[in-house]
Amino acid sequence: MPALDETGDPGDDGLVQVNYRKYDGSLHWNLRMRRLGADEHGIWLGLPADSRIRKGLGPDRELAEAHVILFPRDAWWTAAFNAAPRRTELYCDITTPPQWPSPAEVTMVDLDLDVLRRRGAELPILVDEDEFAEHQLAYRYPPDVIRSAERSAAWLMTAVAERTGPFSGAHQPWLAQVS
Template identity: 25%
Template sequence: MNSSNEPDIQIQAVKYDGSLHCEWETTLLTETERYLVVYGRPGRVLHHHTRNQTFICDTPSLEYYDLQDGYTVNLDLEQEGQVRYYCNICLPTERTASGLRFVDLDLDLVRNTAGQWTVVDEDEFLENQRTYHYPDEVIEGAKQMLRRLQNKMEQQDFPFDGFLEKWMQRVNKKIDS
C-alpha cells in the first residue's frame, strides 16, 4: 500500500528518561497541525527494546498521533474484520526528521474486539513513577488525560466518532484496487 506520495515514517516510543522503548515503520496517510494518521502494514516489524524482543505484526493498523494532547490511538483490524483499539497515555507526540516520537507514560486504554474498554498497565505506571522520577505534574497530567480519553470514547468524540474507521475503509479500497 505504499507509493511515492505516501512516505514511510519511523515511530519511536521512548521512556521518560529518553531511552528507546519500541520502534516500528508505518506509512503516512495524512498530516495536519493537530495530528497525523499512519498505516501499519501487515508484516511490519516492531522492535521492543525494553523487552529486547522483535515482533511481526500480522494485522493492519491505523494509528492516530495527537501533536497537542498526550495520547495515541491504534485501531487494529483483527481477523474477520473485528476492530481492537489500543490507546497510549503519553506526552504529546513530536514530529522528527524521520517520523514521530512520543514519551510513553505506561497507562493504556484498550478496547477488545467485543467492545469492552479496560485500563491496563496501572502497575507499570506506578512502578515507573519511581523508576523515572515522574514529576507530580506529569503524574496528574497522565491521570487527567486518561479521564479525558475515556470521556471522548464514551461520548464518541473525535477521533472515536468513526474517523479512524473511515480511514480504514479508504485504505482497504486502495489495497483491493
Template identity: 35%
Template sequence: MANQITIQALIYGNRQHYEWNTILLEKTDSHIIVLGEYGRQLHHYTKQSVFTINNWSIEFFSFESWFTVSAEVVDGELGQFYCNINQPAVMKGNTVSFVDLDLDYVRRNGVWQVIDEDEFAAHAIQFGYPVDLIRQAEQELVTLKEKVVTKEFPFDGYLEKFIHCIPSSCK
C-alpha cells in the same frame, strides 16, 4: 520511501522503548494518521527483541493530545483499539516520537478497560515522574475515556475512512 514514517515510543527521560515503520496517510498541524502494514517489525529495545505484528492497523498520533490510538483492522472493520497515555507526539523529518507514560486504555472483544496501572506506578518511582506529570497522566486517562464515550475525534468514525488504504485482498 517518502511516505514512510518511523514511530518511536520513548520511556520518560527520552530513552528508547520501541519503534516500527508505518505509511503516512494524513498529516495536519495537530496530528498524523498512519497505516501499520501486516507483517511489520516492532523493535522492542527494553525487551531486547523484535516482534512481527500480524495485523493491519490505522494509527493516530496527536501533536496536542496526550494519547495515541492504534486500531486493528479485521475483515474491513476496526476491531481492537490500543491507546497509550503519553506526552504529545513530536515529528522531526520522517520520525514521530512520543513519551509513553505506561497507562493504556484498550478495547478487546468490544470491552474498554484500563491496563498497565501497575506498570505506571512502578515506572513513576523508577524513572522519577514528577508529581505534576503523574496527575496529568491520570487526568488525560479520564479525558480519553470521555472522548470514547462521547465519540469525540478520533473516536467519531474518522479513522474508519482510512480502511480503504489497505489493499482489498488484505482486509
C-alpha cells in the same frame, strides 16, 4: 522539539520512523509506518498486515493485522486502531505529546497507562496502573507529568466510551488504505 509538523515530506520511501521511548530515554516500541495524511484529529500513519515492530532493541515481531496510529495535536496520548480479527480493536497509549524532529520521525514518551477497547465490547478498560505507579518512583515523574497522564487517561476513558472525536469511526477511511 518542534511542534507537530503536518507539512513536509516524510522521506523518499514515504515512511516515518515511530519511536516510543521510556521516561529515561530508552527506546521502547519502534517501527516504520507509512504517512497516510492528516485531519482535524492529527496525523495518521498506517501499516498493512504482516508488518514488523520492535520493542527496544529486541527482535522484530510480526503484526498479523493492519493498523493505523493517530498522533494528535498537543495531546498526551496516541491511538492505534487495529483491523479485525485482532482482539484489541483500539489501544491508546498515554504519552507525552508527540514531537516531530522531522517529517520523517515522530517520538514521544510512553507513560505506561493504556486505554483499550476489545472488539465487540461497549466500554474501554484502563490497564497498567501498577506499572504507572512503579515508574513514577523509578523514573521520578514530575507532578505535572503525573497529572497530565491521569487527566489524559480519564479523558480517553470517556471519549472512547462515548465514541466521540476520533473514536466515532474517524479511523475507518485511514485503515481502509492499509487493509
